[in-house]
Amino acid sequence: MAFIAAVPKVKAQQEFFTREDVIKYTPDWQGERFADGRPKVPDSILDRMKTVTLEEAWATLQEANFMHQYEDGWLSIHSDKVLVGRALTAVWMPGRPDIQKVIEEQGVKDHRAGAMNAWPVDMLQPRDVYVADHFQLKVDGPSIGDNVGNAIYAKSGNGIVYDGAVRDINGLDELPNFTAFVRSYDPSHHYGSLRTGKLLNSTMVSINGPVRIGHALAMPGDVVLGRNGGVIFIPPQLAEKVVKSSERTHLRDMFGHQRLQEGKYTAGQIDARWTQVIEQDYMGWLKQNEDHLPVSKEQIEEILKEH
Template structure:
């Protein structure tokens, strides 16, 4: 999917919790990738279409060291084929005992202009990856290699990552709270609504900080709250 630059900018200005609320209003309850965290603080937010890689339990006769010499090996191919601006999302079976990738492969993604990488497993060389300043999310640091447990098997197919369904081309948003998956067909309207929600939440935060209670304000069940918000928005250019 081609992500409009203005939509990308809107998503970078909102949080994953706000997007989760916008998705929940539309009946989507399982779009947050569970159990992943950034290796280092993410600024600005990670945004891009999903390009996927699926791992399965390794079978010993098909997952020997020499398989990585094959230029068509799914892990190697995913690293070289993931488009610039996309996010590589890996289904590692929520198993961080063996690595999904290491610092050399993640550095290659960064140098190719990929927007970020997510696995529901773990990375080796996690301290080195953290120093790259590149958006990278995992469950926890992993053992040195993936040979013992994981076998890369499919590229750019529908996957599950941290219990979230991820289809190629879905839009991935990652910030310091986590990662959420936005269905591609909804991304423009979700981004627009999330910007509106963020403006109101900023107004509410300011009011609560000044001592106001939340009844009628959050959510805005009092008509006066909406009038006061409109005035605040005009004053602040929001």
């Protein structure tokens, strides 16, 4: 008697992640999601994230064993501002016509409009950050100029993290909150269509999938924090923890600095592990000043309850 082994049906890996793919690769997020599957960290957390320093976020992620989330060495637009938002990711690779043809044909079937560099832009939601790896291509590399930049800004009200070159940097600088971290500037433009023939040098192979940004790995829905020349990608399930830890650090610093200025404690006492006397003084200080501190009253009440 012959036996025919059952062959499991294998789903081919899609170059553009579906909602199901995104959910599969972000299993630790239990909150709300966008229609495309990306974790939707609440706006209230994004608002509070703006005061978090890179060191504070980095320390919390290190404790959770997320060791490869930070990257620096950027050319910044609006370097005096802080970039915070939810990542929508894309990956470019060196142009290859056979792959380009398949993806362009699929784009027609999916009713995607325009060239590839517009596809992820059309998907952006308010407070998103477009995060793309363009393999640091400089000459004939920019896929973002002031037209695409304006489209990104109109959709998200936010900036970008772009591991490649941009063009029209003066036009991008005119967008007041287009806080951007890019690798370089070049006045040329990329060739990302079959119509360019032998000039084809860029093929977009992924949207809403994992993306390597320098030494970091970013995922769709990560909270992007960019400031002071660096960018860190915070997994959504850790975003609230990062914010709370940062706020508590700020409060303890405020208390410590005030008491040092008053001469109540020495630098050695404040720099060391606090004694029970200092901890009790800190709790009293929180109660006395909770209506005037740069942290919500609800968060201060939570700290007080823990003690």
